[in-house]
Amino acid sequence: MKARFFKVERSQHAYLTFITESYEGLCTVSTVDNKNGIIRVIAPKGREDELEGLIHALQEEIGMEEIIDYE
Structure with missing residues (x-):
């Protein structure tokens, strides 16, 4: 799987x-x-599908925002 990038509050x-x-x-x-x-x-x-479920939960819980085309 390729890397995915997210913006997350530092806290x-x-x-x-x-x-x-x-x-x-x-x-x-x-x-x-x-x-x-x-x-x-x-x-x-x-493990990509399992990770996808965790990402969705974290996006709702802590406001992770995926960044498309980062780099």
């Missing part, structure tokens, strides 16, 4: 990291622009 980064790490092996989350709250999410092959 939510620790929470986001905690939640994604609790789903062992589901994805890798990296901060690419701390000032603007941009993160990169990458899932291993075969």
Whole structure:
């Protein structure tokens, strides 16, 4: 799966990291622009659908906004 980018309030980064790490092996989350709250999410092959469900839940809960064509 290719990398996906999201804007997340900086105050939510620790929470986001905690939640994604609790789903062992589901994805890798990296901060690419701390000032603007941009993160990169990458899932291993075969876990994309599971990650999609988590992303939708997090978008509702903490207001993650996907950024299309980031870079």
